[in-house]
Amino acid sequence: MLKQALLGVLCAAVVLSIGILIGHFGISKSSSSEPPWMKDVVKDVDENLIKQFLSEVKTSELDSFWIGVFLHRELTKIPHMATSPGDEQTVQFMLKRWKDPDSGLDDAWRQEYAVYLSFPDPEKPNKVTVVDPSDAELYTVREKEKPYYDDQRHPDVVQPYAAYAPAGHPRGKLVYAHQGKAADYELLNKTVDLRGTIAITRYGGAGRAAKAINGAPYGVVGVLVYTDPLDINDGLMSDTSETYPHSWYLPPSGVERGSYSIPFGDMLTPYLAAKGNLVSKDMATLWSFIPPIPVQPIGFEDAYKLICDLGGDAAPNDWQGGFNCTYNYGGPGFNTDSVFNNSDVKLDIYNHETVKNSSNVMGIIRGSVEPDRYVIYGNHRDSWVHGAIDPSSGTSVMLEITRVLGSMVKQGKWRPRRSIIFGSWGAEEFGLIGSAEYTEGKLTHVLRLNSAANATLRASGVPSVQNVIFQASQQVSAPGHDSLSVYDNWIKYSNRTSPTHGLIPRMGYLTGAGSDYAAFVHYLGIASMDISYTYDRTKTNARIYPAYHTAYDTFDYASKYIDPGFVSHQAVARTAGNILIRLADSLLLPLNCTDYAESLEEYLKEAVTLYEAQLQTKGISMGERSESGLTVAFCQKVNNCRPLKARRINDQLMLLDRAFLNPYAFPDQYGFRHVIWASSSAGKPTFPGLADAFARAQSSEEPRDWEKVHYHLSVLSQAIDGAASMLAEVI
Amino acid sequence: MLKQALLGVLCAAVVLSIGILIGHFGISKSSSSEPPWMKDVVKDVDENLIKQFLSEVKTSELDSFWIGVFLHRELTKIPHMATSPGDEQTVQFMLKRWKDPDSGLDDAWRQEYAVYLSFPDPEKPNKVTVVDPSDAELYTVREKEKPYYDDQRHPDVVQPYAAYAPAGHPRGKLVYAHQGKAADYELLNKTVDLRGTIAITRYGGAGRAAKAINGAPYGVVGVLVYTDPLDINDGLMSDTSETYPHSWYLPPSGVERGSYSIPFGDMLTPYLAAKGNLVSKDMATLWSFIPPIPVQPIGFEDAYKLICDLGGDAAPNDWQGGFNCTYNYGGPGFNTDSVFNNSDVKLDIYNHETVKNSSNVMGIIRGSVEPDRYVIYGNHRDSWVHGAIDPSSGTSVMLEITRVLGSMVKQGKWRPRRSIIFGSWGAEEFGLIGSAEYTEGKLTHVLRLNSAANATLRASGVPSVQNVIFQASQQVSAPGHDSLSVYDNWIKYSNRTSPTHGLIPRMGYLTGAGSDYAAFVHYLGIASMDISYTYDRTKTNARIYPAYHTAYDTFDYASKYIDPGFVSHQAVARTAGNILIRLADSLLLPLNCTDYAESLEEYLKEAVTLYEAQLQTKGISMGERSESGLTVAFCQKVNNCRPLKARRINDQLMLLDRAFLNPYAFPDQYGFRHVIWASSSAGKPTFPGLADAFARAQSSEEPRDWEKVHYHLSVLSQAIDGAASMLAEVI
Known part of the structure; x- marks a missing residue:
């Protein structure tokens, strides 16, 4: 709500300035001589362009299949385990498509890392x-x-x-x-x-x-x-x-x-x-x-x-x-x-371990206004065997999105405000290696998407991305439905009641290290999401799709049993592409900080219910913490944030997750630094470091372990204060 | 040189756009209706304003003393050890001056921390x-x-x-x-x-x-x-x-x-x-x-x-x-x-330890164009006894600078492009506490100055600030000289030959944790400097001024034996204020990345001389490191950086030192994360982690210690690559 209000205020202000300019200097003069940076400053999402994108993610007239099917067929012809000859073949395939003069990106390249792998x-x-x-x-x-x-x-x-x-x-x-x-x-x-x-x-x-x-x-x-x-x-x-x-x-x-x-x-x-x-x-x-x-x-x-x-x-x-x-x-x-x-x-x-060169394939569409701000869309490329679902469904969706966006760029119809980087990660199956190595070198990005594909959308992310996923999924038809949106279908399968928004689809959080988002969220603190289409969990107890990581995860399997007609692939491509365009083109980043605050409040409520009474017996007060700046302060400060310029707001929104990083928060958990979403073994829907420290202290009853609970409260308090002051109006 | 060139190109481009605007829309129309943000975009340092500042840092006509002397007298009347009644008196004194309606800042406040101190x-x-x-x-x-x-x-x-x-x-x-x-x-x-x-x-x-x-x-x-x-x-x-x-x-x-x-x-x-x-x-x-x-x-x-x-x-x-x-x-x-x-x-x-509330006194002049970018000027306030030199010389200089700048702001004559934050740190003497606690909460600042006062300027800093210190010190007369600049006086006392610039004054580096810059450089990676006037080291072997931290560091001592007439205080105030205005007002931040590269090259040359031969006998190659991205790559990339917008360049310059941070580089050295300037016990003029690891390995001859040398080479290589890619043109 707040963000909407801000966006309103800001757009009004900008449009007003332009209005004055035009009014004053007169309309008769040719507008082509306006300095080009004036138009740039106010460049925002173009809803017509999004419609065009959605229609270009086409269904073939021949067989009424999604036309990305041939990409999927090509990617899954042979096994392509990381660093195998099949992997190299997919590298070449992607490079060729991303360098295509009619539908490719501005640039594409291979990025190699010498990584430690294990083979039979x-x-x-x-x-x-x-x-x-x-x-x-x-x-x-x-x-x-x-x-x-x-x-x-x-x-x-x-x-x-x-x-x-x-x-x-x-x-x-x-x-x-x-x-x-x-x-x-x-x-x-x-x-x-x-x-x-x-x-x-x-x-x-x-x-x-x-x-x-x-x-x-x-x-x-x-x-x-x-x-x-x-x-x-x-x-x-x-x-x-x-x-x-x-x-x-x-x-x-x-x-x-x-x-x-x-x-x-x-x-x-x-x-x-x-x-x-x-x-x-x-x-x-x-x-x-x-x-x-x-x-x-x-x-x-x-x-x-x-x-x-x-x-x-x-x-x-x-x-x-x-x-x-x-x-x-x-x-x-x-x-x-x-x-x-x-x-x-x-x-x-x-089994033997060996160091081999694994490649990420990278591509870019350069931004016209803020080329130094990046939206990253990634998916891994390596499979265990043919990998029809994992990962080729996602790779084919990414390639189809780049074909449509690339064509618009090559035809001069469009160029995003910010740069878009596409990453086809290598060696994910061995431990998210390609994406993690990439992040270990880089530090300034905005967002990452992931996709795989089948009955309802499934989305996880940091809470601030919820809004843009909802917005995009409302504009895409659900597979097999003309009048039902992906959003309306999703809410039937999985939903929750939000204090702010009422009944909405249920989004997951990016806790732990399930896929390539891990290094972006946990290591770099970058607002991220992970979206896919998934099966109907009311009809099966399967913990994952059954052919996962086996020799049966093939094109035949995918096209017969996962997504006949590849209609879910198409819906994911449309939804993901829509989100991507919004992130790249919006004048104000569509990241909603009040949704973040709502999630933090949930976590806090849970923590108070679970821990407060027992902590009091140890002389550790959570009340202090919450007064000294937990969620209440966060929201208050959020409500006070009325910065005047899009850039400043965007920097604040972009850096929000960075404020939650603390490299010293989890000395025993390699790679985890995000104090809200780090991996936790306590299995509680609340702050991970606090939950784990509490479980350990409760079991050992060692004073030193209770000190660590106290420490995690301090870490949290400082992180949330820091995030709040990141969002607060500049002093 | 490069930066100069860039500045030229950029200014030209901006001025050109404005030129077209005016030419096209005609000069007859009132320029008052131009949208205000257009003038803002090109706001740059005003040399006339700097002249005005320098003349306002006055000499009293009565006694031909620097008029800041009364501030110094006031600050040193009673002992003001951290958290003592005297300390509280200085807090009140500073707050009163910074809130003065005619010569105060936009805002001033007290910031308290509950810190662990020790007293007899x-x-x-x-x-x-x-x-x-x-x-x-x-x-x-x-x-x-x-x-x-x-x-x-x-x-x-x-x-x-x-x-x-x-x-x-x-x-x-x-x-x-x-x-x-x-x-x-x-x-x-x-x-x-x-x-x-x-x-x-x-x-x-x-x-x-x-x-x-x-x-x-x-x-x-x-x-x-x-x-x-x-x-x-x-x-x-x-x-x-x-x-x-x-x-x-x-x-x-x-x-x-x-x-x-x-x-x-x-x-x-x-x-x-x-x-x-x-x-x-x-x-x-x-x-x-x-x-x-x-x-x-x-x-x-x-x-x-x-x-x-x-x-x-x-x-x-x-x-x-x-x-x-x-x-x-x-x-x-x-x-x-x-x-x-x-x-x-x-x-x-x-002695007993106790937790007491210690205050930083903070003040701000808000920026007109980029209020979310901060230049920080700080000095600690607490002394051991009367602290006439340490720290009151610096405090009086800071107060005199704020009086002059505050008056210009209150009179509507000036407002900086970026915000300027002034920090009067508490509890420095107990371990740089006030400034470190401040940084532990904050993350987005640009620069910090420190000053104390006496025969020649002494300046330390990260190499990128050398240029602005030189520029400012050339515009200020040396104490007791009308025709000799602070710069020309300095070069007589201490100089070196730079491959790029020839004979120049010798600046120190901010290694170790000598003063309040420590947390800014080592913990946050913020480009910083530390400037003072100092005595003639050819005439005494004193390791520091003799009354340091004793009951004799009084106004009497300072005015008789350190700076009679307080002429050095005045020169420092002029130099520091000049630097501060340039940092706050320049369209392009006056941070020179090629000077940074020159220092890295020196360090590399030294490392090769000291270590290469012995490392080769251990199978560790430094050649690889240097090829894979040490200084050569750094400079190449720097030479290729031609970004188009001031904001982008400034972000790059501002974040340069941030790229050298690695929170895992020195697990045994609390608080040090800057891989170039961290504290080192090896006492070699080269990369600290490498030097210390090498010294340890050479003494123990343990394979694991040689691995750590290898590790530090990798940390360095990655940090320098990262810094270079931070400066490179956006991809």
Whole structure:
């Protein structure tokens, strides 16, 4: 509301000046001789241009498909894991399109980083076997996923593996450790002696690396990870009728690959851009960035064989999964009735780490008025296998947006007020590396979008971007609907009641490090958003789309089961492009600071409910904090902000998230510096540092830990004061 | 040179546009109806205004003294140690002047911080005695300085003490530890068993706190500190004829007080503004911020008695001082011939720490065009006793500048383009607290000046400010000379040959944390300078003006021996005010990036000479670093920078120093983040992190320490690349 008011006031003032000018100097004189910077100063979003953009993100007349489909087909022809020949092919493809003289950008280039990656050995594939006491192999886990089409048979399909898990040959009795959370191992350890065991865990509940890092202290020597049919397939398991290629569900041999590293960015060059300046290979181990023991992911077909034969007590109810057997802890090891009785599970892992050159492909449309202010639109380019959804849906959307905007620029129809940078990040799958390395070198940007694609829009962001997402999504038709907007469709699936706005779609926050926004938000404090189309969560319990990071995430899968007709891709391209144009062209940045204040108030309310009473018993007052400048002051100051010039307001809005950065707030959490959105393990909808410090102090009851709670209150108070004074009128 | 060229191009462009406007729209129309922002856009420094300013910083016709003398007299009437009643009186005095309706600023206010300070106990003064084995007191060190005038008799003169040194009652045999450097104790320990001893050390060579921190690990239980006549008085010792009140030299009973803490800023709220949000009193000890053992400073009158009676071997030649006796190590303890034979030295220290409210007094002249860009002029206000030179010379200069500028503003003659903030910092003497707490809350400023006053200008700064200091000092007459400028006088005392400019005055760098600039440079990366008038170093070996931090630093002392007629004060006020107006009014900020590049090149050349050969033997190449973006790239990019708008160039110039910040560069050095100017113990004129890491690695020969050298090369390389790309044309 405030921003709207400000915008009104400001536009009025500017228009008025121009009015006087014209009136005074007379209309008869040719307007072409006005100094060009006068027109520039008042350049704002052109709604007609947005309409034109929306119509150019076309449906093909031939097949009534979104015309970006061919881009998607091209991008997903072969596997393109980071630094592979397929990756290089996508680099060339993008460079060619971004340099196209009719529809390309002003400039495009490749940006290389020397980054630390981990691969299996094609000559000596990783192997998981059940071996009896005489070393006879009783059972061997499938080496690669079962092929249904040529896509799975491509020689570049990488064997499923746990990137950055060390090589090694651990052997031991098998135990079932649920999701491999710290609490899971703690409970398991009460019944089973874990020393020398191999743990089998399922995806979900804890980060990938955590499943090994949590088990190692108990003496676990190796870890298997699989996706339980309950978590991904609504329990379905048969590939003769139920799973892909008959549906979107994961086939029994499908395996989720992934990075088993903790930080975002290249781990040998922490806080530095990776330009051959390796710090030390010990660093990764030293900082507990990687699993200390070998790990291998496997399909549920094999996990079924192993888990259903385990001995020992039955695991608790919430540890049970989709298999038609009781999940036991393990004796440790197998049931005495099992053919595997008395046998070990053995892992032979041959992963190796290596430094390779990974490329970001960058492109730019230069701004006409404020070329030194940047709006960044990014998406990663590397996949695990063909990556039809992750990431090629997003890449094809980005390419289609650049085609339409590039054509408008080349035809002289448009040039944005601010510069737009497009980033096709490399090596995301290994730990958001390309985008993080990029940010480690740069410091002055505005915003970043991400997109993937399928039943409703899903958007996360810092709260100040909510408004522009709403505005853009109201102007785009929902897939398959002519009269229903993306916004109106979204609000049906997911909504909340805002004290300011009433019923609105529910946006997520950018907590943690889920995708390439991480380094922008947490490291640089740049207002960011992450948008996608997603499935209907009332109809499935799948924790993610089932082919995620497997050899089945192909064009065939995407076009049959995720987005037939690519209509959601089209809607995302229109919405994202609309947002992008608004960010690049608005005289006043469409970032709403009162929406930020609303979120901070929610967080504060939650913190008071959760912590205040107990903190008082420790002599720590939250009242002081809130008086001394928490949300109340924030809003008051926001309401007082009446700066006179667009530039000043824009700098304030742009720098708002920067004010929340504190490089000393989370000494134990590499890369996190944003005190509002940092990753938190406490799982509370409130300030992360406070929540984690409180949980730790409550559990240890150490005075020093309560001091740390006090410290986090101070950090917060100062950050919020700082943000408020950033928005306040200049003194 | 480049900047000059740019300025030419830019001014031409702007003037040209205006020219067209006027030409086209005709001159007959009233120019009063031009929109006011058009005139604003091209507002630049007005040389006539500068002349007016210089003439208004007047000499009184009555006594031909600088008219600011009465301000100085007023400020130094009573002792005004931080948070004392005298301090409050200066706060009120400044507020009154800055709120004066005819000559005050636009606004002035008090800004309070709750800071951790340390004081002696007036009821139980600290005591140093020589006690014999039967506990008889054979000798007692003077409690307070000998009074010569009423100034020294004022009841608020604080007893000499070592702020932050802990209370305690250590007793032991005395040893002489030279300057208390780590190397001094190491050498001494080879001859004397230091366990249980009291060390007497002299000022200089190591920081105050370091003299205790270095000794404690060898078992030293207490430390005395004194100023040797050789280091301050060119050997003179007699107050009947040689020292103050007969000259500027330190009387025998004079004692330098000081803060014995390590960090800058309030030490209980590291990295946070001190607003009652104390972290923990353990923090100071934990972080090794303060001496672990009691310390007391004493006069050389007493030190003479103690040192000349010491037993043991004669200390090395370079440990000898100004006393007419041989400085022995100590037996430990006294000579067998001495009346003190077999006696101990005992310290009874009653210092106590307490949190008190300390005030900065802030004032502002608001900018007309860019009120959100700030030039900061600051000086601390608190003294140890009367503080005539430190800090009142600077405060009187600041007040005289604000009187002249304030009058011009109130008369409607002038308003700066950018806002000017004046800061009268509190609690500097306790560790630069007021200014550091201020910076911990703020982030967007341009520049800071400091001034004190006496034979030649002395200036330090980041290299980019050299040019504006030269320009201003060429326009001001040197004290006592009508035809010699401050610049021409300066170059006679101290000069160097620059590859670009030829023979120029020598400016210092802002390394370490000598004064209030520290937090601005090292914590926030703000281009800063520190200017003063100083004595002729060819005529004395005094390490600082002799009355520094003693009860003799009074108006009488200043007016008789430092600056008779206050002519140097006047010259400093004119020079500093001239610089200030240029920074606030220039269309393009007068910050010269090529001068920065020249300094970086010097540093690089030095680093190559010192380190390259040995680094090669460790497989670490500096060549790579320099190719990948050290100074060569910096200069190339600087030469390519042709941005079109003043705002963009100014942002780039303003943010240049910010690009050198890396909060992770010096994990062991609290508060230092500027990779070029951070404090360094290696004492080499080159990059501090590299120099220190190299020295450590060379001494330990640990591979991990060589890795840290490699790391610092990477940090440097990235910082310089970042700075270069900050200056490069926008992509």
